[in-house]
Amino acid sequence: MNTASFSSGDVLADRRANYARALAESGDPAAAVDLMEQALELVPEWAGGWDMLGSYAEAAGNVSVAISAWRRLEALDDEGVFGAKLKLAVHNAKPADHGTAISYVEALFDQYAPRFEDSLVGKLGYRVPDLLDELVNEEMARLGVSHFDKALDLGCGTGLMGEKLRPKVTHLEGIDISAAMIAETARKGIYDALHKAELVAALNARRADADLVTAADVLIYCGALQPFLTALMPALKAGGLVAFSLEAHDGEEAVFLRPSLRYAHGVAATRDALIVAGLEVVRFETAVLRYDRGQPINGILVVARKPAVDLSAANDHDNDGDVAA
Numbered sequence: 001m002n003t004a005s006f007s008s009g010d011v012l013a014d015r016r017a018n019y020a021r022a023l024a025e026s027g028d029p030a031a032a033v034d035l036m037e038q039a040l041e042l043v044p045e046w047a048g049g050w051d052m053l054g055s056y057a058e059a060a061g062n063v064s065v066a067i068s069a070w071r072r073l074e075a076l077d078d079e080g081v082f083g084a085k086l087k088l089a090v091h092n093a094k095p096a097d098h099g100t101a102i103s104y105v106e107a108l109f110d111q112y113a114p115r116f117e118d119s120l121v122g123k124l125g126y127r128v129p130d131l132l133d134e135l136v137n138e139e140m141a142r143l144g145v146s147h148f149d150k151a152l153d154l155g156c157g158t159g160l161m162g163e164k165l166r167p168k169v170t171h172l173e174g175i176d177i178s179a180a181m182i183a184e185t186a187r188k189g190i191y192d193a194l195h196k197a198e199l200v201a202a203l204n205a206r207r208a209d210a211d212l213v214t215a216a217d218v219l220i221y222c223g224a225l226q227p228f229l230t231a232l233m234p235a236l237k238a239g240g241l242v243a244f245s246l247e248a249h250d251g252e253e254a255v256f257l258r259p260s261l262r263y264a265h266g267v268a269a270t271r272d273a274l275i276v277a278g279l280e281v282v283r284f285e286t287a288v289l290r291y292d293r294g295q296p297i298n299g300i301l302v303v304a305r306k307p308a309v310d311l312s313a314a315n316d317h318d319n320d321g322d323v324a325a
């Protein structure tokens with residue numbers, strides 16, 4: 001998050017913070033730490049300033065100063081907009097709760113929205129919507145269906161996944177926690193409806209009305225998969241599909257928080273979680289999703305299906321949808 005955009009309310013402190021940011025960007029985070037400490041002497045209650053100090057100290061390799069700064073930040077930032085808990089958890093200074101830091105994610109994407117596509121697609125080689133779309137198309141071909149009645153695109157962002165889905169969905173809804181991301185996508189007119197909501201809460205408010213649910217590069221901000229899967233199952237129609245991506249790791253842990261403040265999911269544990277939730281796994285692939293600081297980010301791509309266990313429901317669905325068993 002570009003915390004420098006949050007003013008301290010003090011001209012001199014802001015000036016020092018701006019110099020500090022310039023120093024950090026020019027590769028001298030240690031000097032930036034000194035200047036931020038001077039700025040914070042003037043405005044000790046400035047949450048954004050403590051966050052900047054923490055980031056610069058971390059970049060300078062001074063983890064103990066970073067942790068102290070984020071502890072101050074945590075005490076000042078009641079809403080959790082700056083993600084202090086996540087930053088402390090990454091450095092084992094706080095237990096990780098493996099949940100969604102809702103206010104942090106919302107603020108992050110509210111700031112990121114205007115440059116999201118240029119940055120992610122243009123510079124970081126982001127290709128999750130293409131990869132998921134390809135898998136969904138292959139599954140549709142296998143099932144012999146040509147369209148879905150109703151799809152929900154969770155964490156729709158600026159609509160990159162929605163653009164892929166649009167030709168094959170009669171009613172397409174987008175859900176996102178960030179108002180600024182929704183405003184970006186609203187301009188494009190891709191979705192039939194857009195909702196500003198947290199995705200688990202949004203799924204919990206629905207009952208068996210979706211033929212397809214997608215979440216492209218979204219669950220990496222949500223931590224443990226179980227709350228999502230528990231909310232998903234009743235929201236999906238029998239026979240409906242879910243397609244989503246995760247960042248992958250090969251270890252034993254089901255999920256852990258990366259220094260990027262995104263969650264990585266274990267390959268084996270993810271497969272198990274899908275089965276435990278009652279989904280039939282139809283595609284489970286690993287692929288490079290994007291690049292981060294020049295390094296490939298490996299991910300998991302999933303297409304899974306809610307079994308048509310309830311035959312009466314499945315028969316009803318056969319009459320009004322395309323993907324029922």
Ligand SMILES: C[S@@+](CC[C@H](N)C(=O)[O-])C[C@H]1O[C@@H](n2cnc3c(N)ncnc32)[C@H](O)[C@@H]1O
Binds near residue numbers: 109128155161199
């Ligand atoms: C990396 S962007 C991906 C956007 C889009 N799916 C795409 O592929 O371009 C992640 C999006 O998920 C949204 N998001 C993250 N966690 C969310 C949650 N728990 N509920 C709703 N939206 C969420 C963010 O606001 C952001 O717009």
